[in-house]
Amino acid sequence: MTPEPGGVPAAEVEPSAAGLLTPSVRAAAGALRPGELPCYVYDLTALRTHAASVRRALPRAVELYYAAKANPEPAILAALEPFTDGYEVSSGGELEHVRAAAPGHPLAFSGPGKTPAELSAALGAGVERIHAESLHEVRMLAALAAATASTGRPPVRVLLRVDVPVDHGVLSGSALTMGGRPSPFGMSLEEASEALRLLAGDGCPGLVPAGIHAHLASGLDAPTLLRVARAVAGAAADLAARHRLAAPEAVVGGGMAVDYGRPGERFDWEGYGAGLGRLARTHPGLRLRIEPGRSLTAYCGWYVTEVLDVKRSHGEDVAVVRGGTHHLRTPAAKGHDQPAAVVAVEEWGHPWPRPAAGGARVTVAGQLCTPKDVLARAVPAPGLRAGDRVVFAMAGAYAWNISHRDFLMHPPPGFRFV
Numbered sequence: 040m041t042p043e044p045g046g047v048p049a050a051e052v053e054p055s056a057a058g059l060l061t062p063s064v065r066a067a068a069g070a071l072r073p074g075e076l077p078c079y080v081y082d083l084t085a086l087r088t089h090a091a092s093v094r095r096a097l098p099r100a101v102e103l104y105y106a107a108k109a110n111p112e113p114a115i116l117a118a119l120e121p122f123t124d125g126y127e128v129s130s131g132g133e134l135e136h137v138r139a140a141a142p143g144h145p146l147a148f149s150g151p152g153k154t155p156a157e158l159s160a161a162l163g164a165g166v167e168r169i170h171a172e173s174l175h176e177v178r179m180l181a182a183l184a185a186a187t188a189s190t191g192r193p194p195v196r197v198l199l200r201v202d203v204p205v206d207h208g209v210l211s212g213s214a215l216t217m218g219g220r221p222s223p224f225g226m227s228l229e230e231a232s233e234a235l236r237l238l239a240g241d242g243c244p245g246l247v248p249a250g251i252h253a254h255l256a257s258g259l260d261a262p263t264l265l266r267v268a269r270a271v272a273g274a275a276a277d278l279a280a281r282h283r284l285a286a287p288e289a290v291v292g293g294g295m296a297v298d299y300g301r302p303g304e305r306f307d308w309e310g311y312g313a314g315l316g317r318l319a320r321t322h323p324g325l326r327l328r329i330e331p332g333r334s335l336t337a338y339c340g341w342y343v344t345e346v347l348d349v350k351r352s353h354g355e356d357v358a359v360v361r362g363g364t365h366h367l368r369t370p371a372a373k374g375h376d377q378p379a380a381v382v383a384v385e386e387w388g389h390p391w392p393r394p395a396a397g398g399a400r401v402t403v404a405g406q407l408c409t410p411k412d413v414l415a416r417a418v419p420a421p422g423l424r425a426g427d428r429v430v431f432a433m434a435g436a437y438a439w440n441i442s443h444r445d446f447l448m449h450p451p452p453g454f455r456f457v
């Protein structure tokens with residue numbers, strides 16, 4: 040921690056993401072004019088560096104699919120392509136978008152409630168893998184496959200999404216839990232067995248029973264995710280042996296933790312990769328795959344905006360910025376303070392006094408007419424002024440694309456790729 044001239048530790052007077060601003064994002068934040076704000080700035084160089092380090096930490100035998108729903112921007116998909124073995128898509132819309140943005144990169148089609156039209160589109164588009172969520176879905180897929188068998192389409196590998204049992208309590212620390220409780224996701228191991236029997240039968244031309252797919256929770260640390268991976272790989276190896284699967288696969292999920300409260304921390308990819316290496320040696324012949332989303336792209340995105348006004352309200356400083364949670368819903372959706380940095384702007388074009396914070400901590404709110412439109416509370420930003428830039432970090436995943444953009448009809452943000 041660098042002491043400030045006044046002897047106060049920097050962490051107490053600087054917002055949490057101040058030290059993380061990359062030079063290109065800082066330059067963009069200073070150069071963008073008010074009319075160009077708010078603006079999402081994506082640092083593609085930082086994304087490539089991060090993805091390369093994730094790839095290096097993983098054993099060569101483990102495949103990496105990026106879960107496109109975290110951020111499907113074509114420039115992001117393109118930047119990730121060299122470091123990934125494929126993309127995981129979760130709807131017919133994502134399938135079409137990602138196929139067009141990254142033609143030729145392998146796809147796995149997941150998600151609950153796939154419609155007949157979506158499954159037909161997946162077969163027609165030649166997706167490499169389908170992750171089936173229920174027996175009904177497998178039966179529908181079989182019927183569609185039989186109806187299109189004569190079209191000469193390439194075979195599709197089918198993985199069954201399974202709610203694999205893991206030790207009691209392992210998933211309870213997660214922010215988003217899909218497995219181990221009532222949910223629309225996946226099927227039991229018994230149903231997966233039945234689905235594998237069905238797929239091996241005569242009625243499924245061009246469908247290859249390939250293994251199991253699990254994504255049980257998001258927001259888990261490396262030791263917890265390794266326990267999940269061991270349970271999934273064990274179940275997959277067992278099913279593969281019982282059903283004599285050729286070239287069996289197990290997807291052990293995404294969900295690597297991203298800690299918005301400690302923006303400098305990263306998921307322990309080295310430890311996780313080493314654990315997956317041990318797991319791969321325990322189950323030779325089983326192809327392991329992971330499908331992270333948030334942990335790949337969260338750090339490369341920044342939401343840059345400017346302070347429009349600063350006021351004193353009931354003893355606290357409140358800054359109102361251009362934009363808000365209708366562009367960056369993440370803090371409202373997850374109930375956290377979005378990590379921020381401040382880039383000071385010296386010009387002030389008005390003859391009247393410049394609104395400025397009198398205290399050391401400022402609550403940063405957006406332009407929406409709702410008290411829920413708060414991006415960060417108690418940000419250490421003493422003296423924050425109207426016209427200064429506030430740059431929100433960790434806005435590269437589940438940010439713009441989960442936001443209720445039309446509420447109040449403010450203009451959309453700009454987008455820059457640096």
Ligand SMILES: *Cc1c(COP(=O)(O)O)cnc(C)c1O
Nearest residue numbers: 106254257293294295331332333
């Ligand atoms: C969303 C999702 C992922 C990615 O989850 P992250 O928490 O973003 O890593 C992976 N697999 C499936 C099936 C998903 O639905």
